[in-house]
Amino acid sequence: MIEQLIRTPLTDLVGVRHPVVQTGMGWVSGPRLVSATANAGGLGILASATMTFEELEKAILEVKGRTDQPFGVNLRADAGDAPARCDLLIEHGVKVASFALAPKPELIAKLKEHDVVVMPSIGAAKHAKKVAGWGADAVMVQGGEGGGHTGPVPTTLLLPTVLDAVDIPVVAAGGFFDGRGLAAALSYGATGVGMGTRFLLTSDSAVPDAVKQLYLERGLTDTVVTAKVDGMPHRMLRTALVEELEGTSAVKRLGPTMRRTLEFKRDSGMSWWELAKDGRAMKKQQGRTLGQMALAANTPTMLKAGLVEGDTSAGVLASGQVVGVIDDLPSCEELVDRIVTRAADELRRASSCVVAQ
Numbered sequence: 001m002i003e004q005l006i007r008t009p010l011t012d013l014v015g016v017r018h019p020v021v022q023t024g025m026g027w028v029s030g031p032r033l034v035s036a037t038a039n040a041g042g043l044g045i046l047a048s049a050t051m052t053f054e055e056l057e058k059a060i061l062e063v064k065g066r067t068d069q070p071f072g073v074n075l076r077a078d079a080g081d082a083p084a085r086c087d088l089l090i091e092h093g094v095k096v097a098s099f100a101l102a103p104k105p106e107l108i109a110k111l112k113e114h115d116v117v118v119m120p121s122i123g124a125a126k127h128a129k130k131v132a133g134w135g136a137d138a139v140m141v142q143g144g145e146g147g148g149h150t151g152p153v154p155t156t157l158l159l160p161t162v163l164d165a166v167d168i169p170v171v172a173a174g175g176f177f178d179g180r181g182l183a184a185a186l187s188y189g190a191t192g193v194g195m196g197t198r199f200l201l202t203s204d205s206a207v208p209d210a211v212k213q214l215y216l217e218r219g220l221t222d223t224v225v226t227a228k229v230d231g232m233p234h235r236m237l238r239t240a241l242v243e244e245l246e247g248t249s250a251v252k253r254l255g256p257t258m259r260r261t262l263e264f265k266r267d268s269g270m271s272w273w274e275l276a277k278d279g280r281a282m283k284k285q286q287g288r289t290l291g292q293m294a295l296a297a298n299t300p301t302m303l304k305a306g307l308v309e310g311d312t313s314a315g316v317l318a319s320g321q322v323v324g325v326i327d328d329l330p331s332c333e334e335l336v337d338r339i340v341t342r343a344a345d346e347l348r349r350a351s352s353c354v355v356a357q
Contacts, residue, residue, distance in 0.1 A: 001040065001041065001333055001337065002041075002337050002340065002341060003017070004017045004018065004041075005018075005340050005341065005343075005344040006018065006019055006182075006186070006340060006343060006344055006347070008169075008186065008191040008192055009169040009191045010043075010138065010169050010171060010191035010192040011191075011192070013117055013137060013138060013169060014043055014070050014072075014095060014096060014117055015070045015095065016038075016041060016042060016043045016069070016070055017041035017042075018040075018041040018042050018336055018339075018340045019182065019186070019191060019192030019193070019340075020037075020041075020042035020043070020182065020192060020193060020195070020336050020339055020340065021042060021043045021045065021140070021171055021173075021192055021193065021194040021195070022034065022037040022042060022043065022044045022045060022194075022195065022196075022199040022332070023045055023074075023140075023173060023194045023195065023196040023199070024045040024046060024047035024048070024049075024072070024073070024074025024098055024100075025047055025147075025148070025196050025199075025200060025318065026047045026049055026050040026299075026300060026303055026307075027047070027050055027300075027303050027304050027307045027308050028047065028196075028199075028200050028205060028206070028207060028307055029044070029045060029046055029047040029074070029199075030046070030047070030059065030206055031046070031059050031062035031063045031066060032066075032204060032205075032206055033199060033202070033204050033205050033206065033332070034046045034063050034071050035062075035063050035066035035067040035071070036202075036204035036331065036332035036333070037071075037199065037204075037332045037336070038063070038067040038069035038070065038071045039066075039067050039069060039332075039333065040331075040332045040333040040335070040336040040337070041069075041336055041340075042332070042336045043070065043071065043072060043096065043192075044063075044071045044072070045071070045072040045073065045074050045096065045098050046059055046060065046063060046071065046072065046073045046074065047074050048073050048074060048075055048076075048085065049074065049075070049076045049079075049100070049300070050300050050303075050304070053081060053084065053085065053088070056073070056085060056088060057088055057092075060073065060088070060089075060092050060094060061092070064092065070095035070096065071094065071095060071096070072094065072095060072096030072097065072098050072117075072119070073085075073089055073094050073096070073097060073098065074098040074099070074100065075089075075097060075098070075099055075100075075103075076099075076100060076101070077099045077100070077101040077102060077103040077104070077107070077120075078101055082103070082107065083107060083110075086107055086110065086111055086116075089111070089116055090110075090111070090114040090116060094116065095116065095117060096116070096117045096118075096119055097111050097116050097117070097118050097119070098119050098120070098121065098140070099118070099119070099120040099121065100120075100121055100149075101120070102120050102122070102127065102130060102131050102134070103118070103120060103131075105134040105135065108131075108134050108135045108136060109135060112135060112137070117137045117138065118135070118136045118137050118138075119136065119137060119138040119139060119140055119171070120136055120139055120140070121139070121140045121141070121142060121173075122139050122140070122141055122162070123141070123142065123150075123151040123153075123158070124151070124158075124161075124162075125158075125161040125162050125164070125165035125166075126165075128141065128162045128165050128166045128170070129165050129166060132165075132166040132167075132168050136168065137168060137169070138168055138169040138170065138171060138191070139162065139166065139168065139169075139170055139171070140170075140171040140172075140173055140194050141155075141158055141159055141162045141170060141171070141172060141173065141174075142155070142173040142174040142194070143155025143156070143157075143158045143159065143172075143173070143174030143175060144158075144174065144225075144235075145174040145175035145320055145321045145322070146173055146174030146175065146196065146235065146320045147196055147197050147223070147235045147236065147318045147319045147320035147321075147323075148196065148234060148235060148236075148318045149232055149233065149234055150174070150225065150233060150234070150235045151233070152233075154174075154175070155172060155173070155174040155175050155176075158174075159172050159185070159188050159190060160188060160189075163188060163189045163190065169191040169192075170189070170190050170191060171190060171191060171192045171193065171194050172185040172188065172190040172192070172193050172194070173193065173194030173195065173196070174320065175320065175321065175322055176193040176194070176195050176198070176322070177195060177197070177198040177322040177325060177326060178338075178339055178342060179338065179339045179340065179341065179342020179343035179344075179345070179346060180342065180343070180346055181193060182339055182340070182342075182343035183342075183343040183346035183347050183350070186343070186347065187347075187350065195322075196318075196320060197215075197319050197320040197322050197323050197326070198322060198326060198335065199332065199335070200212075200215070200319075201215055201216065201323075201326050201328075201329055202329055202330055202331060202332050202335055203329050203330065203331050204331055204332045206308075207307050207308075208308075208309075208310035210310055211306065211307065211310050211312070211317065212329060214237070214312065214317070215237065215317070215319065215323050215326070216326065216327060216328075216329075218237060218319070218323045218324060219324045220321060220324030220325065221324070222237060222238050222323065222324060223235050223236060223237055223238060223319050223320070223321050223323060223324075224236065224237075224238045224242060224246075226242060226245065226246055228242075228245040228246055229242075229245065229299060229302060229316055230299040234299070234316075234318070235318065235319065235320065235321070236316050236317055236318045236319055237316075237317040237318075237319045237323070239312055239316070239317065240312075240313070241312065241313060241314070241315070241316065242316060302314070302315050302316045303315065303316060303317075303318060
């Protein structure tokens with residue numbers, strides 16, 4: 001385990017040694033992976049969207065039992081119990097609240113009052129300006145190379161527009177997997193990098209080994225962005241199931257969609273009223289159509305089948321394009337150490353190119 005080699009506004013803000021963030025991936029970013037990242041000196045973020053309230057509290061306590069380092073929790077800002085989950089973070093002294101969508105200003109204010117760092121994920125400069133104006137401490141910006149829900153603009157173009165728009169720390173995500181990427185992001189002006197697929201493919205990840213091997217076999221062109229899973233653009237591995245979904249009509253998808261909605265309702269413990277309330281929130285905040293809201297419950301169920309149960313015939317596998325350049329399964333400590341060491345070397349090399357005045 002290496003000592004701090006690179007200090008940025010992110011490491012100062014959060015209290016971690018290294019400017020490397022393990023993102024909150026549903027069914028993947030559990031206590032084992034989060035605590036391993038934290039112990040390695042990075043910022044591990046627990047994914048709570050696929051957890052019940054009780055499961056989230058249990059997971060937080062497990063992380064705290066495994067590490068004394070700072071960590072975060074990713075929350076759905078549009079969830080009906082988002083305020084209660086924020087209270088849970090405050091109660092247990094969680095350092096960072098990460099959001100997939102912009103939280104309400106009053107929620108940001110409450111978290112900040114209790115010294116919780118608020119870091120929403122955004123996909124456009126205008127969204128960064130909005131949450132910065134509401135008091136967010138930092139933002140994470142993901143370019144189109146990233147896995148899961150993603151946009152069309154690559155990180156190399158999206159990142160500078162966000163950096164120009166705000167003066168709070170910006171974490172760059174989408175397409176990062178090694179020290180060269182961290183050095184490049186810092187050179188742009190970012191304060192760190194966020195990585196999902198790279199942390200999924202570690203020995204500390206609880207994803208089944210057979211599924212990890214499937215990822216390792218893929219190339220740079222083996223991911224696809226589809227809206228057929230939950231109605232929103234979603235980058236995942238190109239599998240037989242995804243190809244089938246891409247070629248299936250909405251009518252033929254209706255039956256499986258309803259079946260998975262029932263399964264999600266059972267797993268989440270939510271009532272039909274709570275599902276409807278969350279659906280209305282999605283429509284209001286994300287502008288989803290009724291059809292897209294009907295598909296939304298597909299995502300957690302299908303991701304669980306692939307990433308937890310290892311059933312690729314019934315599940316999908318979210319993935320960034322970096323899957324095509326990853327060929328090993330290091331521990332989180334090994335990964336973070338080599339990323340930071342390489343980044344420091346690259347930054348020193350780059351600075352040697354500057355002509356002294």
